Amino acid sequence: MAAKHIGIGLVLLAFVTFAQAGPKVQSWQTDTGAKVMFVAAPDLPMVDVRIVFNAGSARDGDLPGLAKFTNAMLSEGAGDWDADALALRVEERGIQLGNGSLRDMAWVSVRSLVEPDVLEVALETVAAVMAEPTFDTEAIARVRQQMQVALRSSLQSPSGIAKRRFFQTLYADHPYAHDPGGDQQSLTAITRDDMVRFHRRYYVGENAVIAIVGAVDRAGAERIAHRVTADLARGDAAPRLPAVPTVSAGELRESFPSSQTHIYVGQGGMARHDPDYFALYVGNHVLGGGALVSTLGEEVRNKRGLSYSVYSYFSPMQVDGPFLMVAQTKNERADEALKVMRETLARFVERGPSEQELEDAKRNLIGGFPLRIASNAKIVEYLAMMGFYDYPLNYLDTVTDKLAAVNVEQVRDAFSRRINALTGIAVIVGG
Numbered sequence: 093m094a095a096k097h098i099g100i101g102l103v104l105l106a107f108v109t110f111a112q113a114g115p116k117v118q119s120w121q122t123d124t125g126a127k128v129m130f131v132a133a134p135d136l137p138m139v140d141v142r143i144v145f146n147a148g149s150a151r152d153g154d155l156p157g158l159a160k161f162t163n164a165m166l167s168e169g170a171g172d173w174d175a176d177a178l179a180l181r182v183e184e185r186g187i188q189l190g191n192g193s194l195r196d197m198a199w200v201s202v203r204s205l206v207e208p209d210v211l212e213v214a215l216e217t218v219a220a221v222m223a224e225p226t227f228d229t230e231a232i233a234r235v236r237q238q239m240q241v242a243l244r245s246s247l248q249s250p251s252g253i254a255k256r257r258f259f260q261t262l263y264a265d266h267p268y269a270h271d272p273g274g275d276q277q278s279l280t281a282i283t284r285d286d287m288v289r290f291h292r293r294y295y296v297g298e299n300a301v302i303a304i305v306g307a308v309d310r311a312g313a314e315r316i317a318h319r320v321t322a323d324l325a326r327g328d329a330a331p332r333l334p335a336v337p338t339v340s341a342g343e344l345r346e347s348f349p350s351s352q353t354h355i356y357v358g359q360g361g362m363a364r365h366d367p368d369y370f371a372l373y374v375g376n377h378v379l380g381g382g383a384l385v386s387t388l389g390e391e392v393r394n395k396r397g398l399s400y401s402v403y404s405y406f407s408p409m410q411v412d413g414p415f416l417m418v419a420q421t422k423n424e425r426a427d428e429a430l431k432v433m434r435e436t437l438a439r440f441v442e443r444g445p446s447e448q449e450l451e452d453a454k455r456n457l458i459g460g461f462p463l464r465i466a467s468n469a470k471i472v473e474y475l476a477m478m479g480f481y482d483y484p485l486n487y488l489d490t491v492t493d494k495l496a497a498v499n500v501e502q503v504r505d506a507f508s509r510r511i512n513a514l515t516g517i518a519v520i521v522g523g
Contacts, residue, residue, distance in 0.1 A: 161236070168231035240280075361510075443504070
């Protein structure tokens with residue numbers, strides 16, 4: 093039994109060492125201007141491809157929900173196939189086709205066996221989905237109804253309302269202000285022509301990043317990248333987003349018939365290439381990002397029983413994403429919970445974490461990192477993120493070293509400069 097445990101330990105050690113070293117990343121550009129990120133993973137006879145476009149809701153303009161609506165339509169008919177034919181085509185060959193949209197980005201993904209006949213169908217299908225969506229009128233009506241149902245559902249949730257109000261208040265007239273799912277007025281107003289126009293502008297080679305992970309060599313990856321983007325127009329990259337406005341502190345309270353009040357407190361946070369990224373990230377793990385133990389959890393949940401769920405996070409994007417503290421509490425204790433959250437943040441900004449708290453956080457983050465790149469599906473998401481935000485090719489090699497290098501003074505300095513517990517915006521929704 094002891095020998096077995098030693099063997100398992102050696103395997104885990106080797107795995108962690110490999111993961112911390114990071115997979116070898118190669119990169120190049122296609123003829124249509126798309127950036128390619130590739131990692132060879134020969135152990136499984138499969139390939140994952142994720143094509144990311146700078147076509148998230150920040151590009152909606154005056155029609156909130158347009159980016160998500162357009163992206164949702166890609167798999168509802170393309171080329172010679174309607175939605176049913178597309179679904180049957182991939183399902184009967186075990187191909188997984190996906191798509192989605194957030195504030196910064198939209199994507200299409202495909203997972204396939206590398207067996208030539210199956211892979212060809214997968215690549216032909218995803219190429220048509222990106223370049224030749226039909227925007228069928230019946231499918232548009234169906235997806236519009238689905239999005240309207242999702243919108244109504246989110247507006248029946250105090251958490252959904254609080255998050256929407258927070259972004260609207262924090263970002264004012266910035267493109268990040270509105271929810272990616274749109275609003276009732278815009279979802280009714282969006283037309284087929286709007287989607288065709290959006291697709292023609294943003295689903296182009298210069299605006300794309302292709303991430304490939306699987307059992308192919310460099311030549312095979314080049315063929316895949318060419319195959320999926322050959323029918324895309326070259327086009328132009330999306331313009332840079334404007335800077336985030338400075339918004340004054342305030343509280344927004346909204347009554348909602350529920351037994352629980354949802355609290356969102358926060359302010360502008362950081363962008364992807366922020367020089368304080370790792371200090372803020374590790375510091376927040378102590379403050380409220382740890383899954384089991386955090387300062388907010390101790391003060392709000394453990395000591396006072398104010399909330400079962402309380403946490404904080406930074407959401408870095410192309411420009412400053414938010415820093416948020418979130419809690420759910422009984423209606424009659426909402427003011428007390430908000431007060432404790434603010435006070436806890438103020439103390440953390442002033443004092444920072446203890447040496448032991450920081451070491452525990454770093455150990456947790458570094459030890460958990462291998463699991464974040466433990467599968468091809470996870471690696472391809474990392475690659476897509478790296479390509480989209482223009483990270484260096486050795487980024488995965490450097491993450492654990494950068495986490496380990498963070499010290500208490502750096503965390504205290506970063507939080508004291510960047511986070512002001514008195515100027516945050518609070519949104520409180522509940523009974």
